[in-house]
Amino acid sequence: MADVNFFPVINRESALPVYVTGIGVGHEQEPTKLSHWETMAVHFHLTVSGCGIVYFNGKRRLLSIGTMMYTPYNANLEIIPAPGGWKTNWVTIAVDKLKSSPMLALGNEIRIFRPKNLNEILLMYENINHGLLENTLNGRFKAAAEAYRMLLTVISDLESDSEASLADSLTISEAINYISRHLSEKITLDELCEVCRGISPQYLCRLFRAQLGMRPTEYIRVRRIEYAKQLLANTDMQICDIASACGFESTTYFYRCWKRSEKESPADFRRGHKGVFA
Numbered sequence: 001m002a003d004v005n006f007f008p009v010i011n012r013e014s015a016l017p018v019y020v021t022g023i024g025v026g027h028e029q030e031p032t033k034l035s036h037w038e039t040m041a042v043h044f045h046l047t048v049s050g051c052g053i054v055y056f057n058g059k060r061r062l063l064s065i066g067t068m069m070y071t072p073y074n075a076n077l078e079i080i081p082a083p084g085g086w087k088t089n090w091v092t093i094a095v096d097k098l099k100s101s102p103m104l105a106l107g108n109e110i111r112i113f114r115p116k117n118l119n120e121i122l123l124m125y126e127n128i129n130h131g132l133l134e135n136t137l138n139g140r141f142k143a144a145a146e147a148y149r150m151l152l153t154v155i156s157d158l159e160s161d162s163e164a165s166l167a168d169s170l171t172i173s174e175a176i177n178y179i180s181r182h183l184s185e186k187i188t189l190d191e192l193c194e195v196c197r198g199i200s201p202q203y204l205c206r207l208f209r210a211q212l213g214m215r216p217t218e219y220i221r222v223r224r225i226e227y228a229k230q231l232l233a234n235t236d237m238q239i240c241d242i243a244s245a246c247g248f249e250s251t252t253y254f255y256r257c258w259k260r261s262e263k264e265s266p267a268d269f270r271r272g273h274k275g276v277f278a
Contacts, residue, residue: 005129011137014094018151019144022092025129029088031080034071043071044154046089046121051082051212058111062172063088066118070111070154077110082212083222090127093147106188116157124150171196172211175204177218183227184247187220221257224248228258232266234274235249239266 006022013019021041029052034043045052045063050088051065056077063069063079063086071077115121124146131143178195179187188235195275208216224246231242243254258266 001065005132005139007132009094010140012079013144015238016141017095018099018148018269019094019140020091020128020132020147023096023125023129023132024088024090024092025125026181027088027090029079029086029090031078031138035076035243040103040276041073041094042151043075043092044090045071045079046115046125048089048214050084051087052079052086052088052104053082054079054110054112060173060177061112062169062176063112064139064169064172065213066114066159067169067211068073068112068115068154069102070114070158072108072110073112074108083219083226084214089122091125091128091147093151095151098260104169109123113158113160115153116154121153124153168211171204172207175208175216175248179223182247183220183223184245186247186249189216192216220247222261225261228254228266229269229273232270242266 005024007020007022008017008027026048029045046068047065049065050064054061054063054069054077057074062082127146128150130142131139131141131146133139134142172203174196175192180193189204193199193204205215208214208219212219214222228242228246231237231245235242237245239254240251243251246254248254248257255266262269264272
């Protein structure tokens with residue numbers, strides 16, 4: 001796991017317009033619930049690999065590679081890694097001095113978007129982290145300045161965020177929700193395209209690659225293997241019945257798919273994870 005650090009306020013830092021209270025760079029994101037914080041702070045998540053799922057206000061959204069999420073201080077949400085893991089950069093920025101500023105027009109709603117200059121945002125995370133790790137007041141000042149620059153950059157990006165990217169995210173969400181509901185059934189690419197308002201198979205595959213890093217068929221296989229793990233750990237079902245329940249066309253095909261991603265056999269996995277795999 002890469003750097004994950006929390007920083008209590010030191011000396012005159014709290015008098016700054018903004019300052020950083022926590023940062024993670026290359027963090028293997030775990031399931032987390034975020035709720036109202038004691039300090040007036042905003043939170044930025046950026047997916048650097050894999051994919052995350054966020055639940056808020058009865059909604060489910062994906063945080064795919066290159067996607068950034070703004071979370072206000074009063075938000076309530078839950079974030080979990082998608083199958084295959086989720087690596088993020090995140091930062092928490094205290095903004096109490098700016099709470100009444102009309103310039104900070106980020107609002108009180110969770111916002112998910114794609115930064116226009118991803119490399120610039122990635123460098124900001126690195127610069128903030130390096131400044132904080134100096135363990136000096138001067139380093140904190142440099143981190144605060146970079147955090148302020150990130151705020152301004154995000155505001156600019158949100159102002160020009162396109163409806164097309166939102167539509168693509170909603171399309172992927174529709175496909176994933178359909179897959180979740182029909183995991184034990186045969187799912188064809190044509191069915192997914194129909195669910196996604198008749199888009200072409202080529203376009204759907206392009207969206208999956210861009211947002212999840214894999215083709216739809218690969219994603220379905222990963223989800224089925226994850227479901228099989230749950231059944232192996234939490235039930236006494238026979239392997240052949242598990243294969244059928246997870247939508248594999250045969251037990252032989254289940255074993256073939258299992259070997260692509262797992263080092264131990266299904267039986268060994270069951271012995272090692274009985275009753276402990278959520």
